[in-house]
Amino acid sequence: MRRATYREGVRTALRDALRRDPRVFLLGEDVGRYGGAYACSAGLLEEFGPERVRDAPLAENGFVGAAIGAAMGGLRPIVEIMTVNFALLALDQLVNNAATLRHMTAGQVSVPLVVRMATGAGRQLGAQHSHSLENWFAHVPGLRVLAPATVQDARDMVLAAFDDPDPVVIVENQVLYPTEGDLDEDAPPVSPWHAIVRRPGRDASIITHGGSLSKSLVAAELLAKEGIEVEVLDLRCLRPLDVDAIVATVTRTHRAVLVDESWKTGGLAAEVCATLVERAFYELDAPVARVCSVEVPVPYAKHLEDAALPSPARIVDAVKGVLHGRI
Amino acid sequence: MTPEPLERMRQMVRIRRFEERCAELYSQTKIRGFLHLYIGEEAVGVGVMGALTDDDQIVATYREHGHALARGVDAGALMAEMFGRSNGCARGRGGSMHIADVSRRFWGGFAIVGGGLPIAVGLALADKTLGRAGVTACFFGDGATEEGAYHEALNLASLWKLPVLFVCENNQYAMGTALSAHAADTELTHEPRAHGIVAERVDGMDVVAVEQAATRALEAIRRGDGPRFLEFMTYRFRAHSMYDADKYRDKTEIARWKARDPLALYAEYLLAEGLAARADLDAIDAAAMAEVDAAVAFAEQGGLEPIEDLTKDVYTHDVSARGAP
The missing domain is CATH 3.40.50.920 (Rossmann fold)
Incomplete structure (x- = not known):
């Protein structure tokens, strides 16, 4: 147990997942060289290389769709979307494909996908970087939605989502990234599916x-x-x-x-x-x-x-x- | 890998007869929902499938019966799916627009125009990352080329040098809107070239030309050259869907394209080259009719999914049961 920031909690889980399974890769805008808009993936490019920490063009619908296809094809993508407002550009792929494919094919297709995104206000970022739209995703059968509120959950929920065979959306409130809390990096993740x-x-x-x-x-x-x-x-x-x-x-x-x-x-x-x-x-x-x-x-x-x-x-x-x- | 000449004919006739029966069954309300027929465009699907291997993957559109049949999806399972029966390939969850058979690497009909393209990019990324040999063939129409997802997918595939064969079935209409009314630049090979992708326009009514173009493109992709783009000039002989009164197309235009029916063109070629006798073609037709009869019989005998299973396969497993914290 140690004191750590929320973003360190996320980063610990991302590193664990990358180490644990060679099929895992991170995908998102500026997740690599920049280290993540909120520094959640800082240092991971150096450790895992550009194929596993993959910078994406500014094309949310395209790269989220590509992540869905990669998950269908046997990889385990963990996607970062810089803010929930940008995730609206990927709603087609998340709602029409990720959420439907399993049912629409009677279980032939699995989409083991994790999509993390920053949400929330409080940093004076104005109306296009500050909204809380987690209910949009929570409305959709086929998706699961997690909202980590603590440093430990920031870590545990990424790992639990990664272990889940279906698409999981994780909403991380952006004011939490620099906050500190207790983090046990060795603990088995607490089940995220209950309050x-x-x-x-x-x-x-x-x-x-x-x-x-x-x-x-x-x-x-x-x-x-x-x-x-x-x-x-x-x-x-x-x-x-x-x-x-x-x-x-x-x-x-x-x-x-x-x-x-x-x-x-x-x-x-x-x-x-x-x-x-x-x-x-x-x-x-x-x-x-x-x-x-x-x-x-x-x-x-x-x-x-x-x-x-x-x-x-x-x-x-x-x-x-x-x-x-x-x- | 190259099919023998009669096989191309066999596949095109199977599709034609299957879909003609679908239209009848739709009138009889055995098939409901939207039904988009591929009649007239068979040479594209059959030519491209003939060049693919079992390792390759296919992403198709909502007009995908032909692609599914040419890829080897069972005609009975396909028909039963359109009947909404439990012996359908998606046990009645998908319908005509969402035919999938993952055992054939046929990932399905994607019914959001352009929505399948990013999926194809991801499937190809998985193949490349995992060191598998496959190429992902992604079918879409001219209408899809106006979607943002199309441009995003072309860029991603080219940027990451992925094994994707982009197959544009240019049937000249985005539903009821002519190409010239939906594209500022009607030369559809320009945009892929702008993304650094080699692109070629091919006669989509000539099954041999289609297959040869696909074979050339696939060889380049398998060498590691990144994606290729093929635009096949084709035409649907029927309306967009069974709901469409087809008031926006000129009758002489339709007649002009029907004069280049891909089945008739290829039959003439086979006969002229001495590759088939009339009796061979008759036998192919009879076999296709028998296959369609059997598919309908299979669909008719299918049961209905129990309502208790309505929410099955929304998730792989249930997490709502409370576990210990």
């Missing part, structure tokens, strides 16, 4: 994922000072959702605040909310609250960007709201 309670509490549940976990934990600390104990559930896997864990936390606390950096309309928080209505309606003692991004393309100016995103203060207010009138 984890990051903080226990009796009064209400905050259900969140990815870059919003740390904000939720800060909010939980602030609330604890006022005697309010919230449970924080990290969803981790966005498709399939861990429905049992979602029901279980609300069965313990009877109140829920859903924190999700994507927009409220049609977002993942809406899916979690619908799950609660379907599966835990009679456990709820108060209406569910959602803390999502304001419905605006994420603006550049710091004060505007801050105002657009979930914050510990907004989460605290939402928790107090669902606790209003508590007996």
